[in-house]
Amino acid sequence: MAEIRFTAVHHRFGDRVVLDGIELNLSQHRVGIVGANGSGKSTLARMINGLIRPTSGAVTVDGLDTAAKGREVRRRVGFVFTDPDNQIVMPTVAEDVAFSLRRSGLTKPEIAERVAAVLRRFQLHDHADHPTHLLSGGQKQLLALAAVLITRPDVVVADEPTTLLDLRNARMVNDLLAGMPEQVVLVTHHLHLLDQFDRVVVLDSGQVIADGPPPAAVDAYTRLLT
Amino acid sequence: MTVIGLYQAGSSVLHRIPAGWKLLGMLLAIVALVAATRPWQLGVAAVLVAVGFAIARIPFRVTWAQLWPMRWMILFVALFQLIFSGPERAIMVCGSLLISVAIAALVTLTTRVTEMLDVCQWLLRPLRRVGVDPDRVGLVLALTIRCIPLLVGIVRDVSDARKARGAGFSLRAMAAPAVVRALRSADAIGDALIARGVDD
Numbered sequence: 529m530a531e532i533r534f535t536a537v538h539h540r541f542g543d544r545v546v547l548d549g550i551e552l553n554l555s556q557h558r559v560g561i562v563g564a565n566g567s568g569k570s571t572l573a574r575m576i577n578g579l580i581r582p583t584s585g586a587v588t589v590d591g592l593d594t595a596a597k598g599r600e601v602r603r604r605v606g607f608v609f610t611d612p613d614n615q616i617v618m619p620t621v622a623e624d625v626a627f628s629l630r631r632s633g634l635t636k637p638e639i640a641e642r643v644a645a646v647l648r649r650f651q652l653h654d655h656a657d658h659p660t661h662l663l664s665g666g667q668k669q670l671l672a673l674a675a676v677l678i679t680r681p682d683v684v685v686a687d688e689p690t691t692l693l694d695l696r697n698a699r700m701v702n703d704l705l706a707g708m709p710e711q712v713v714l715v716t717h718h719l720h721l722l723d724q725f726d727r728v729v730v731l732d733s734g735q736v737i738a739d740g741p742p743p744a745a746v747d748a749y750t751r752l753l754t
Numbered sequence: 755m756t757v758i759g760l761y762q763a764g765s766s767v768l769h770r771i772p773a774g775w776k777l778l779g780m781l782l783a784i785v786a787l788v789a790a791t792r793p794w795q796l797g798v799a800a801v802l803v804a805v806g807f808a809i810a811r812i813p814f815r816v817t818w819a820q821l822w823p824m825r826w827m828i829l830f831v832a833l834f835q836l837i838f839s840g841p842e843r844a845i846m847v848c849g850s851l852l853i854s855v856a857i858a859a860l861v862t863l864t865t866r867v868t869e870m871l872d873v874c875q876w877l878l879r880p881l882r883r884v885g886v887d888p889d890r891v892g893l894v895l896a897l898t899i900r901c902i903p904l905l906v907g908i909v910r911d912v913s914d915a916r917k918a919r920g921a922g923f924s925l926r927a928m929a930a931p932a933v934v935r936a937l938r939s940a941d942a943i944g945d946a947l948i949a950r951g952v953d954d
Contacts, residue, residue, distance in 0.1 A: 579945055599951070607949035613907075614942035617950070619899055620761060623868045627896075628950060630889075657763035657866075661903035675950070 529711045530590050530604065530682045531555045532576055537585035539571055539734075546571045547582070548734040554713065556726040558706060560742065561715045562749050563731035572731065573687045573715045577605035589683065606676035606710075608686040612668035613661075621663070621671055622647065622656040628675045642678055650674045650704070666697025673704065683711045690718055719746050762863045768810040773869035774876070776861045783857050787850045793842065796849040803856045810864050820859035821852065828852060871896055893952065897943070908935045 537550040547568045563569040574580040575587045578598035587594045594601045609615045618624035625643045634642070647653040650670045655663065663671060669689055676684060686705060690698035698718060705712050706724040714725070722728050728745035730738035730752070738748035763769075768776075783799070790796055807817050828848050835844035871892040878888035912932045921927060 574945075577949060579949060602949060602951055607946075609942065609946055609949075611942065613904060614939060615946040615950070617893075617900055617943075617947070618896055619867045623866060626868070631951070657761060659903075660900070661907075679951070 529555050529557055531588075532683065532713070533586075533588045534572070534575070535586045535588075537572075537575070537582045537587060539568070539575075539580065539583045546734050547575075550585070550734075550736060552729065552736065552739075554727070554729075557711055558725040558727070559711075559713045560722040560725045560728040560745075561713065561731065562717070562719065562722070562728060562746070564753070567731040568734040569715045569731050570687050573685050573713060574607075576683070576685050576713060577602050577607050579607070603679070604681055605683045605685060606679060606681035608669070608672050608676055608684065608689045610688040610691050612665075612672040612689075612692075615672045615675070616660045616668065619659055619661075620656070621652055621658050621660055624660055624671060625675050625678055628679050632679070646674045646678045649677075664697070665693050666700060669693060669697070669701050670704070673701065677708075677710070681710060683713065684708065685713045685715075687715045688717065689714075690716060690721065719749070722746060760859075760862045761866055762810070762812055762816060764811055764864065766810045766864070768806060768860070768864045771864075773865045774873045776865055777870075777873055780857050780861050784854045787854055790846065790850065793845050793849070796846065796853065799853050800849070800856075803853055803860065806860050807856075810860065812860070812863050816863065817856070817859070820863075821856060824852065824855055867896065867899060901943075904939060905936060908932055908939065911935075 532552075532554040534550045534552040534554075537547055538545070539547040550572065561569045561572060571580055575582060575594060576589065578587075578594035578601050581595040589601050589605055592601050592604075616624050618627050622643050625646060626639050629639045629642065632639070644653065644656075647656055650673065652667065652670060652674060655667065660668070660671065669692075673684075673686075673689070684705070689705070690701050693701060698721070702714075702716075702718070702721040705714055706721075714721070716722065722742045725742050727740065728738075728742045728749075729736055730745050730749040732752060737752065738745045787796070787799060790799070828851065831851065832844045832848045835847050839847075874895060875888040875892045878886055878891055882888065909928075909932050912928060912935070915931075916924075916927055
């Protein structure tokens with residue numbers, strides 16, 4: 529697994545402190561991040577692939593500084609957003625997955641083969657030529673995930689990927705995330721989805737207030753809310 | 755099928771012809787239609803296009819959906835031509851227009867967007883010397899196509915929200931939230947593009 533390290537990370541948007549002295553070393557297979565709205569969890573997740581640079585401190589992935597080596601980091605860290613509509617670029621399913629490989633150096637037949645394989649894995653092969661905007665919410669999120677995984681990243685960061693889904697689709701997406709061989713960092717409000725995870729980090733007001741195996745960390749978060 | 759989801763998957767000979775040849779063929783066919791001087795020539799062209807739709811196995815309702823939106827324009831042009839140029843000219847102009855749209859629809863229905871974009875990028879390659887990035891232009895075109903249903907969805911949501919609150923039509927009440935949501939979506943799409951390695 530990759531080693532994701534946060535060292536003395538502070539971040540602010542204007543006067544508002546979003547992350548306040550984060551020290552973390554995430555090397556487990558499946559890591560969950562929970563916290564109330566505005567606790568800083570999405571900011572923390574986006575720092576892992578360099579979408580947000582910390583105001584001070586450093587975030588590294590296997591020693592690569594995400595601020596200085598953003599492109600290299602993004603080749604190793606895939607990102608799944610809350611709203612898949614913002615992540616889908618191309619008009620049809622197969623074209624969107626293939627878009628992720630446009631600069632991979634692979635030939636067209638190789639790309640087509642990999643696209644077909646990943647669509648089969650996500651049970652989207654029957655929708656290969658389907659317009660992306662006509663997919664259901666769950667299918668769109670599966671497509672977003674497929675488009676990330678086809679690049680074979682070491683780490684997948686998912687920022688509330690199940691928030692817009694119904695329970696059935698949420699479970700399906702979560703089971704896929706939990707069962708992936710790739711390292712997964714999942715930001716979520718759905719605490720029951722973290723049962724299969726190795727570690728849960730709880731954020732509040734930009735600070736880590738609990739960190740450990742799911743039962744203990746989730747209990748700490750639940751106590752914080754009551 | 756919708757405004758954007760035009761491509762009809764298939765394996766016909768028309769689906770397999772490279773996009774560049776199809777676009778060139780479309781251009782030549784439309785030039786020939788404009789140059790046509792007799793109604794029988796249009797009749798031959800109409801039959802050939804109909805055969806093209808049959809070969810591509812495009813369902814009739816899909817073909818009809820492409821042509822039906824033209825009805826008011828065809829009617830207007832026909833009336834205009836009838837009044838000022840006579841019936842033969844009206845047939846020639848309206849027939850050419852209708853068949854040209856049908857040809858364009860046939861190309862669109864049998865060609866993936868990415869194949870079209872590949873042709874655009876290939877055509878733009880010589881402009882690299884003056885600083886044009888064909889890949890970027892292709893991406894912009896793809897995003898433009900992709901964003902149309904997104905924007906339609908935003909406008910529909912804002913309109914529904916306005917109705918749900920019992921408000922009457924107001925351009926400001928419609929435009930302001932729609933523009934704000936569109937800009938937020940643009941920001942989010944920008945982040946997603948970076949995450950997908952577009953800045954590589």
